[in-house]
Amino acid sequence: MPHITRRSLAAATAVLLGATALTACGSSDSGDKAGAESGPVSLTYWAWAPGMDKVAALWNAKHPDIKVTVQKQASGDDLVTKIITAAKAHKAPDLVQAEYQALPTLVSNDALADIAEEVHGVKDRFAPGIWQQTTFGGEAVYALPQDSGPLMFFYREDLFKQYGLTVPTTWDEFAETARAVKKKAPKKSLTTFSANDSGLFAGLSQQAGAKWWTFEGDTWKVGIDDAATRKVSDFWGGLVAEGAVDNQPMYTPAWNKALNTGEQLAWVSAVWAPGTLTTAAPDTKGKWAMAPLPQWNKGENATGSWGGSSTAVTTDSKHKAAAAEFATWLNTDPEALAALVKESGIYPAATAAQTSGALAKAPDYFANQPDFYTRAAQIAKTTAPAAWGPNVNVAYTSFKDQFGKAAKAKSGFPAALTAMQNATVADLDKQGFEVAK
Amino acid sequence: MTGLASPKLREAAPATGRTPATAPGVSQGPPRPRRTALLPTTALVLGALYCLLPVAWVLVAATKADDELFSTFTFLPGTGLTDNIGELTGYRDGIYWRWMANSVLYAGLGGALSTVVSAFAGYALAVYRFRGREAFFNIMLAGVLMPPVILAVPQYLLMAEADLTDTYASVLLPLVLSPYGVYLGRIYAEAAVPMELVEAGRMDGAGEWRIFLRIAVPMMAPGLVTIFLFQFVAIWNNFLLPFIMLGDDEKFPMTVGLFTLLKQGASQPALYTLVITGALLAIVPLIALFLLIQRFWSLDLLSGAVKS
Numbered sequence: 001m002p003h004i005t006r007r008s009l010a011a012a013t014a015v016l017l018g019a020t021a022l023t024a025c026g027s028s029d030s031g032d033k034a035g036a037e038s039g040p041v042s043l044t045y046w047a048w049a050p051g052m053d054k055v056a057a058l059w060n061a062k063h064p065d066i067k068v069t070v071q072k073q074a075s076g077d078d079l080v081t082k083i084i085t086a087a088k089a090h091k092a093p094d095l096v097q098a099e100y101q102a103l104p105t106l107v108s109n110d111a112l113a114d115i116a117e118e119v120h121g122v123k124d125r126f127a128p129g130i131w132q133q134t135t136f137g138g139e140a141v142y143a144l145p146q147d148s149g150p151l152m153f154f155y156r157e158d159l160f161k162q163y164g165l166t167v168p169t170t171w172d173e174f175a176e177t178a179r180a181v182k183k184k185a186p187k188k189s190l191t192t193f194s195a196n197d198s199g200l201f202a203g204l205s206q207q208a209g210a211k212w213w214t215f216e217g218d219t220w221k222v223g224i225d226d227a228a229t230r231k232v233s234d235f236w237g238g239l240v241a242e243g244a245v246d247n248q249p250m251y252t253p254a255w256n257k258a259l260n261t262g263e264q265l266a267w268v269s270a271v272w273a274p275g276t277l278t279t280a281a282p283d284t285k286g287k288w289a290m291a292p293l294p295q296w297n298k299g300e301n302a303t304g305s306w307g308g309s310s311t312a313v314t315t316d317s318k319h320k321a322a323a324a325e326f327a328t329w330l331n332t333d334p335e336a337l338a339a340l341v342k343e344s345g346i347y348p349a350a351t352a353a354q355t356s357g358a359l360a361k362a363p364d365y366f367a368n369q370p371d372f373y374t375r376a377a378q379i380a381k382t383t384a385p386a387a388w389g390p391n392v393n394v395a396y397t398s399f400k401d402q403f404g405k406a407a408k409a410k411s412g413f414p415a416a417l418t419a420m421q422n423a424t425v426a427d428l429d430k431q432g433f434e435v436a437k
Numbered sequence: 438m439t440g441l442a443s444p445k446l447r448e449a450a451p452a453t454g455r456t457p458a459t460a461p462g463v464s465q466g467p468p469r470p471r472r473t474a475l476l477p478t479t480a481l482v483l484g485a486l487y488c489l490l491p492v493a494w495v496l497v498a499a500t501k502a503d504d505e506l507f508s509t510f511t512f513l514p515g516t517g518l519t520d521n522i523g524e525l526t527g528y529r530d531g532i533y534w535r536w537m538a539n540s541v542l543y544a545g546l547g548g549a550l551s552t553v554v555s556a557f558a559g560y561a562l563a564v565y566r567f568r569g570r571e572a573f574f575n576i577m578l579a580g581v582l583m584p585p586v587i588l589a590v591p592q593y594l595l596m597a598e599a600d601l602t603d604t605y606a607s608v609l610l611p612l613v614l615s616p617y618g619v620y621l622g623r624i625y626a627e628a629a630v631p632m633e634l635v636e637a638g639r640m641d642g643a644g645e646w647r648i649f650l651r652i653a654v655p656m657m658a659p660g661l662v663t664i665f666l667f668q669f670v671a672i673w674n675n676f677l678l679p680f681i682m683l684g685d686d687e688k689f690p691m692t693v694g695l696f697t698l699l700k701q702g703a704s705q706p707a708l709y710t711l712v713i714t715g716a717l718l719a720i721v722p723l724i725a726l727f728l729l730i731q732r733f734w735s736l737d738l739l740s741g742a743v744k745s
Contacts, residue, residue, distance in 0.1 A: 046684065050701050053529075072529075072686040074693075074700035085590055085681060089597030093684060147704065256507040270703075278706040282504040307703055345705035 041322045043068045044093035046083070048075035049147075049309075051343030052097075058339055059329060066322045068095075077393050080105055087111035087316060094317035095327060098143060099309045100133040101202070101392040104213070107142050108390040108433075112312045114140040118324030125332050125350045129383040134310050136215075142312060144331045145349035146340070149270035149307035150380040151203050154277070156265045157289040157368070165265075167291045171235060174294045178244040181265060191266045192246035192255065193236045195404035198396035200250075200268065203304030204236075205229040206386050208296055213389025219434040220389060225421040230414070231296070237406070237413035247407040256280040268293065270306040271347045271376050274363035286368045292379050302384045308349065347376070354380055391427050398423040492720075499717040503710050521714040528698070528708075533715055535687060536694035540673055541722065542605070543690050547612040548669035554613055555664050559622020560653055564635055574623065580616030589677045596682060607682040608690070612672055618664045625660025626653065662733040666726070673723060691719045 045056065045068055053070040060067055071093065073079050080102045086092040087109060098106055106112045119141055123131055126145050134143040155167060163184045168174040178190040194200065205212070210228035214221045223229070239245045246264065248254060258264040259281035267273065277288065293303045311327040313320055330336050337348045338358035348354060354377040362372035369375075389395075402416035402423075428435045498506065501515030509515065525533050562574055588611070596607045630653045638648040654661070676692045683689055686697060699712045 044684065048697065048701050050705050071684050072697050072701075073684075074697040075702050076700050078680070082681060085593060086602075086684070089594050089602065091597050091602050091684075149703075253507050260508055272703045275705045276703055276707070279503065279709065280507065283508060309702070346702075347704070 040064060041066045041319045043095060043317070043319060043323055043326060045070050045095040045097075045326075046073045046079070046093045047071075047095075047097035048073050048079065049097060049340070049344040049346060051345075054343045055330065055336060055339045058335065059326060063326075066319075066326060068326055073097075075099075077102075077396075080393070083111055083314075084109045087314060090316050092314040092316040094314060094319060094323045096312050096314060097146065097309050098312050099307070100145075100305075100386065101199075101388045103134060103142055103310065103312070104136070104388050104390045105392065106312065107136075111314055112142045113315045113317065113320055114142060115144075115313050115320065115324040115327070116141040118313075118321050119144060119328050122328055122332055125352065127349075127351055127381055127383055129305075129385045130308075130349050132385045133388065134312075143310035144312075144327045145308070145310050146331050147308050147346035148349045148380060148383065149203075149272055149305050149347065150376070150383050151200075151207065151268065151270050151293045151303045151306055152273070152376070152379055153291045153293050154267045154269055154273050154288055155291065156262060156284065156287055158287045159262055159265050163265075168294045169292075170298055171294045171296055175235070175239060175244065178239055179242075182244055187263070189246040189258075189264050190244070191264055191268060192248050192250065192258075193240050193407060194248070194250040194255075195407040196249035196251065196400060197306075198399040199306045201232070201399060201403070202386075202396075203270070203306040204268070205232045206304035206384050207293060207302050208232050209302075209384065211387040212395070213387050213392075215389075219436050220428055221436040222389070222421060222425045222428065223387075224395060224424055225417050230417060233403075233413040233417045240407055241410045241412050243410070247410060249404075260284060271380070272307065272345075274365040274372075275345055278365050285365050288366065289369050290366065290372060290375065292375075301382045303379055303382050305383050305386065310349075347380075351377075351381075389424075389428070390433065391424060391431065394427040395420060395424040495713060495717050495720075499710075499714045501710065503706075506710055506713075517710065518714070521710050522718070525711050525714050525718075528711060532686070533694065533698075533718075536689050536691045537719070537722075539688060539694075540690040540692075540719070543608050543612075543675075543679070544669045544672040547609050547672045548665050550609070550613045551615045551618050551668045552661050552665040555615060555618030555622035556654065556657060556661055557622075558619040559624075560626045560630070560649055560657070562619070562623040563626035563630065564632070564653075577616045577619050581620055583616075585675070586677050589681050592678065593681045602682055603684045603688070605688060608679050608688075611678060612668070612675075615664075615668055615671075618668060621660065621664050621667070622657075625657050625663075629656045629660060659733055662730055666730060669726065670723060673719075691715070695719070 043066060045052070047070055053072070056068045056070045073082070075097075080098070083092055083096055083098070083106060087106075092111060096106075096111075098112075103112070116139060122144065127148075130145045130148050134145055135141050153167070159165075160167065163181065165177055165180060166173075168177045174190075181188055181190045202212070205228060208228040208231055210226055210232070211223050212226075212229070214223065236245075240247045246258075248258075255264075256279070259267065259277065260283050262284065267277075269276070273290075278285070292301075295302065311330055313323040313327060317323050330340070331348075332350055334353065334356060337350055337353035338356065340346050340348060341353070341358040348359075353359070355374065359373040359377075362370050366372045398420045399416075402419045403413060406413050406416040425435055425437060429437075494511065497512050497514055499521060500518040501509065502517030502520060505515040505517065558577075562570060592611045593602065593607075596602045596610070601607045601610070634652060634656075635648055638652050643651070673690075674692065675690070676696070679690050680693050680696070683693065686694065689697070695712055695715050698708055698715065701708070
């Protein structure tokens with residue numbers, strides 16, 4: 001099972017990582033006890049989710065001894081860089097919101113504290129595939145899951161009916177549906193393969209069983225060109241090459257227009273899609289429906305994830321216990337989760353919250369599918385584990401470059417995938433990690 | 438521009454467009470047909486369009502309501518400008534205007550401080566002879582070539598040593614010394630302040646401070662205005678330095694603030710219209726500043742201090 005370690009640590013010390021992290025910030029333990037005894041503790045929290053300040057206000061009203069100040073940040077890789085820079089100067093905030101795929105990077109830069117002792121007993125509140133992403137399968141806990149983005153299939157119910165299409169349950173049927181769309185309406189496409197969205201490709205590979213980064217002994221193994229990923233990339237590369245799906249990137253005005261005018265009939269996306277569709281395709285509200293992601297083999301039941309984030313305590317925090325207490329409340333307390341759903345619009349990672357009252361009503365945009373969240377909760381349970389490594393950003397950048405070129409040329413993706421693998425291995429090597437080649 | 442500009446263009450064209458060897462022959466020949474001026478004009482018009490089109494887009498897009506932004510024709514004005522401004526003002530209790538005020542503070546105070554330093558340093562480099570002057574100036578010149586982006590992280594680490602990160606000073610201090618400003622300051626001082634005048638001042642018994650403040654500064658004024666404007670615009674548009682330095686979003690300048698508005702995850706509908714409206718409002722102070730300060734530029738750089 002992978003433990004993430006600082007690049008210079010050998011295998012033997014890797015097991016002790018939790019212990020070293022504790023001694024490294026030994027002062028925080030004592031500081032934190034002293035803080036709890038002598039007057040209120042003040043915590044800063046870097047988060048990007050909208051309305052997080054309002055959720056923190058609920059906490060502050062009830063916990064006069066621990067005051068949390070949310071400092072709103074911009075999401076994305078830039079924030080990871082900012083946190084690492086701040087951690088190097090020992091100026092990081094007490095708590096940070098971090099996407100799952102950024103956790104190994106942050107941990108290998110010694111930015112995140114192991115809070116296993118402080119959050120004892122919360123493990124069962126989350127789906128195993130989610131929990132694994134904050135613990136890397138080991139004993140240490142580097143963050144608490146906040147929200148998740150299980151992949152689903154979104155389609156235009158009205159147009160599917162109009163063209164006599166059925167909702168695909170396997171990827172083979174998906175390909176057939178894409179061809180059928182082209183036959184019935186040559187100007188339209190079922191969907192697009194976007195070379196801009198590495199996260200979606202990672203999620204699709206995850207569903208197929210890919211393990212992009214694994215850690216054994218003291219060596220990283222990069223499996224980006226493993227059989228599962230190759231299956232996914234060949235599938236989409238084939239559809240692009242034969243013109244069955246579009247090859248234009250997502251999240252552009254042109255893409256918005258394609259969704260809004262029905263030029264594209266479906267979107268492989270995650271549970272947060274209603275929010276995006278609200279802006280991208282305002283005219284088609286109420287015409288979409290959600291279904292489980294197509295499967296590789298009939299009868300299987302797995303999905304990947306796209307997005308999702310966690311709450312982590314930094315090694316710089318002088319009040320580790322207080323920070324962990326807040327993180328636990330934020331991500332497991334029913335009141336906090338209900339507020340997160342209401343104010344931030346997140347899809348909670350805590351299993352109980354997924355079927356709670358806060359999510360009883362379908363999102364406005366999907367008012368035509370009243371059981372939206374009930375179905376979503378069932379799909380979320382089937383999320384396959386993800387295997388992130390310390391240089392996800394490099395792999396993602398390489399994906400955009402290589403797959404972007406290949407998608408444009410409609411030349412198939414095998415070479416692009418190999419290039420992505422090589423770039424990722426080369427970067428790990430350059431950063432001083434042990435890598436299996 | 439037809440009557441006056443075209444002969445000038447005709448003269449200018451050989452100097453830039455042709456090699457020096459052929460240039461004299463051309464200038465002595467018969468006047469060339471007018472279409473030579475067409476090429477540069479077309480190029481300039483295209484250049485202007487290239488620069489103005491995105492501004493026009495921002496202007497038009499800011500008037501569109503959420504549901505019009507991507508669904509109506511790009512350059513068709515929408516109906517939501519006042520709503521957009523209202524919503525932007527209402528967003529998180531008007532934090533946008535706080536960012537605007539912060540930007541004004543960073544750019545205004547930072548620009549003023551750096552102009553003062555540039556004036557001192559530029560004047561000293563131009564007027565005084567001292568050991569190490571050229572070495573100092575060359576190091577400054579190297580600083581001009583150094584993109585500020587590279588310096589942001591080291592500056593952050595330095596500020597952290599001084600325990601100044603996440604303060605207004607952490608953004609202002611690195612901006613005070615601007616290599617480009619010092620460079621411009623020296624060039625302007627050399628061009629605008631004749632040594633004869635400094636000597637004359639000394640003869641009449643004025644101290645160095647008095648000479649600088651009463652004689653040099655007024656003569657350098659147009660140059661200093663230029664330095665101030667350069668710095669103001671540079672700080673106004675600066676992103677990376679405040680992004681790295683500041684954690685507290687109440688201290689963010691506009692650039693970083695709008696970025697948080699743009700990137701807040703996928704869980705809720707994107708706030709594109711607010712960001713675009715915010716970007717539009719963010720250029721208004723810049724335009725106002727240019728209109729206000731423009732007149733200082735019309736001063737003749739060397740309005741008759743010395744007869745040569």
